[in-house]
Amino acid sequence: MNRFFFSLIASTAVSFGQSWEDYYQIESVPSPAGVDNQIGGMTALRDGRIATCFNSGEIQIFSPGTKTWSIFAQGLSLPLGVVEEEDGSLVTMQWAELTRLRDTDKDGIADHYETVCNDFGLTGNYHEFAYGPTRDSKGNFYVSLNAASNGAGIEDRIRGPWIDIGLDRESHLASRGGANWNKNKDAAGRMYSRVPYRGCVLKITPQGESSVFAYGFRSPDGIHMDSKDRLWITDNQGDWRGTSPLYHVTEGGFYGHPASLVWKKNWTRDPLKVPVEELEEMRTPAAGLFPQGELANSPTQPIDTIDPKIFGLPGGELLIGDMNQRHLIRFLPEEVDGTLQGTLIPFLASPDLGMGNHRFTFDKNGSLWIGKTHIKWAGDEGIKKITWKKKQPLLATGVSLLNDGFKISFNRPLKEAPKLKVSRHTYKYQKSYGSPKVDRKTVEVESAELSDGGKVLTITLPEIVERRLYTLELTGAADPEGRALMDKVLRYNVVKKRGNQDRKLTLPRLKS
Amino acid sequence: MKYFLSLLLTLPLAAEDKVPPPGEQPFKTNCAACHMLASDVVGPSLVSLAKTYPKAKQGEFVAWAKAPGKKNTNMIQMPSMAHVPDADLAKIHDYLLSTADGVKEKSGKELYPKFKEPKRPLPYVVRASMPDSSPASVGVILENGLSVCWDTEACRFRYAYVGNKTNLFNIWKPASLPNKPFYVESSDVLIHSATSDDKKGSFFPITAKPRFRGYRLIDRNPEFHYSLGGFEIREQVGTGGSGGTIKRQFTISHLDRSIQLDLSSKGNAIVSSDKGTIKDGKLSLTAAEAKSFTLTLTKK
Numbered sequence: 001m002n003r004f005f006f007s008l009i010a011s012t013a014v015s016f017g018q019s020w021e022d023y024y025q026i027e028s029v030p031s032p033a034g035v036d037n038q039i040g041g042m043t044a045l046r047d048g049r050i051a052t053c054f055n056s057g058e059i060q061i062f063s064p065g066t067k068t069w070s071i072f073a074q075g076l077s078l079p080l081g082v083v084e085e086e087d088g089s090l091v092t093m094q095w096a097e098l099t100r101l102r103d104t105d106k107d108g109i110a111d112h113y114e115t116v117c118n119d120f121g122l123t124g125n126y127h128e129f130a131y132g133p134t135r136d137s138k139g140n141f142y143v144s145l146n147a148a149s150n151g152a153g154i155e156d157r158i159r160g161p162w163i164d165i166g167l168d169r170e171s172h173l174a175s176r177g178g179a180n181w182n183k184n185k186d187a188a189g190r191m192y193s194r195v196p197y198r199g200c201v202l203k204i205t206p207q208g209e210s211s212v213f214a215y216g217f218r219s220p221d222g223i224h225m226d227s228k229d230r231l232w233i234t235d236n237q238g239d240w241r242g243t244s245p246l247y248h249v250t251e252g253g254f255y256g257h258p259a260s261l262v263w264k265k266n267w268t269r270d271p272l273k274v275p276v277e278e279l280e281e282m283r284t285p286a287a288g289l290f291p292q293g294e295l296a297n298s299p300t301q302p303i304d305t306i307d308p309k310i311f312g313l314p315g316g317e318l319l320i321g322d323m324n325q326r327h328l329i330r331f332l333p334e335e336v337d338g339t340l341q342g343t344l345i346p347f348l349a350s351p352d353l354g355m356g357n358h359r360f361t362f363d364k365n366g367s368l369w370i371g372k373t374h375i376k377w378a379g380d381e382g383i384k385k386i387t388w389k390k391k392q393p394l395l396a397t398g399v400s401l402l403n404d405g406f407k408i409s410f411n412r413p414l415k416e417a418p419k420l421k422v423s424r425h426t427y428k429y430q431k432s433y434g435s436p437k438v439d440r441k442t443v444e445v446e447s448a449e450l451s452d453g454g455k456v457l458t459i460t461l462p463e464i465v466e467r468r469l470y471t472l473e474l475t476g477a478a479d480p481e482g483r484a485l486m487d488k489v490l491r492y493n494v495v496k497k498r499g500n501q502d503r504k505l506t507l508p509r510l511k512s
Numbered sequence: 513m514k515y516f517l518s519l520l521l522t523l524p525l526a527a528e529d530k531v532p533p534p535g536e537q538p539f540k541t542n543c544a545a546c547h548m549l550a551s552d553v554v555g556p557s558l559v560s561l562a563k564t565y566p567k568a569k570q571g572e573f574v575a576w577a578k579a580p581g582k583k584n585t586n587m588i589q590m591p592s593m594a595h596v597p598d599a600d601l602a603k604i605h606d607y608l609l610s611t612a613d614g615v616k617e618k619s620g621k622e623l624y625p626k627f628k629e630p631k632r633p634l635p636y637v638v639r640a641s642m643p644d645s646s647p648a649s650v651g652v653i654l655e656n657g658l659s660v661c662w663d664t665e666a667c668r669f670r671y672a673y674v675g676n677k678t679n680l681f682n683i684w685k686p687a688s689l690p691n692k693p694f695y696v697e698s699s700d701v702l703i704h705s706a707t708s709d710d711k712k713g714s715f716f717p718i719t720a721k722p723r724f725r726g727y728r729l730i731d732r733n734p735e736f737h738y739s740l741g742g743f744e745i746r747e748q749v750g751t752g753g754s755g756g757t758i759k760r761q762f763t764i765s766h767l768d769r770s771i772q773l774d775l776s777s778k779g780n781a782i783v784s785s786d787k788g789t790i791k792d793g794k795l796s797l798t799a800a801e802a803k804s805f806t807l808t809l810t811k812k
Contacts, residue, residue: 124641
């Protein structure tokens, strides 16, 4: 205790003890009565009201003026996202379909539940969550479909067709929860995709024509089209996911989880039998990596940051949530030779924020609304609202990869160069669940130099290695008034080095 | 202005740099998503694990974590933790024992108050996986104590049962119904069409895949919309005039020939139609009659 107290005093001597609550107000917003207070979708409507999907199947709309809720739709099956169309219709992704909810008689309640797209399969497996939609500037929808989990089998009646690549259907059936299933489940694959298009992202036109947009997902809870029509998807650590990734998703891409490869045209092989080396060649690396248990365990929805004058964060970033961590995460994207990669930094770490931060929307006043969930995993319930107190915390506002290091920009000058600890590591790409950190190396810092009046820190390293996650710890960084840098650990995922024109990426081979 | 790191090493340690217990990080990395301190969530709580695996059973704990079986029938089976070194699994075990020490299991084992389905105004329409129907089904809970399963995959009325349970959607399994259906439609194909020259008495099943288009709520009653082989069909489901009856109002557009509905069924109900004739469980309708007709289902 004494020792703790001493070090506390010692550290305040360098910087004031600050918390995020000094800069952001965190409020709870009461949910309506009679709902399962877990939230799968949230969007601020053009008229300023907040549409919210509850796990008990309602979409309710909150009017900030009167602080009252009203039911817009009900009886939906786990709506996990909602967007507003130009005519005021809401479009939501339910377990079994993408649905347009129209209020044709203008009484404030949807009376037409129009099926936009149900062109994908269901087996009755508990893990077949369906997320989205997000929309591009042309009005197309994008949804992401979970793979099934071998924690359970399938039901007798499915929405198919069943594909005959892999363990036979009968074995999936026979044994839901029984002894046979335990015998067969490994052959099914930890996460499996045997009906269309589990583990894929679908693109759906406003008229409902769908096509597979991308392959290779496991549990892609977070799907977001940013203001530049770039699609971002988070996925969860598990099989083929050493740690949770953030992907920049482009058409036709394969994002690492092989089960959904069966939905590629002319694909005939069992994905579980394709050599890892071949999958490695096919997969697109993640733009960002969340070390498991540190930054995220199950990352959730990304959302664009807004005008820095309204919320205090730089524009052009993503904010991302997580089920287990009591913080949000900023992603600072950077394009290097056409590849999007970047830096993840914790944000708003606070017991008041809590965990289970699942869905996000900015309201008209620039407050961030957060809907929470847990299902039966770690998480929380209810709604939080985050409002900037118009006081600027000291932040890293940009991290740029150099040929031989990193350039970190701050929104205010630092008093002096901080103590730096740099390391790099990666994860195994493997069938089994998760991965330890591998190839961990402490990186010698050759120099750390402040410039631009203290607003830019240039770090020089002996070399940059591709396909490594760099952890940059800036201990003791503070401005001249002693206000500390709010989050000191920056994690830059180097997919590509600068100026490496040999575009066949030299991938480090790791035995699983 | 160039700073060399060796000069900076003298900066004092911040308070948050205190060393966490050795098992904490591997626990957070590998276990925290499913195991909470005092409540069962996906997996058992640390309190309950500490009871199952006291210090003396550390070896068993490590062995189980690497090759788990199914112990709790109401929980999902854990994935193998074989990728975690034995030493870390032992540290995790120590961590859970010290963390759970002196903590009591939360009563009811539920971390959050269990959601209680409110009393819903009826009729109520809810999407759910339902037994003996596709995972994409719709429950229609009527105000007269009867309920209907309508399948959006086959685009047809599957069965009716007694009960007014509204919480039918369940992630983990198909809805459990309060009663066995009293009426189950058993034909392979419901709608049969005459040939284009409408030759009397000659019908063939329309095996084209129907396309579900959604539903409208008309005074809370669902009117299901679907396309089938060039026809647009609407089926509104509601209560009949008296207790124990269900009314199904059909409208079919773009129809140019007679059709037949195979109303073969199992159970204990009588079906009547306001148009056409029912013979041997088959309802025959002319194209004009089929534009709009109503079936009434009466529970015996």
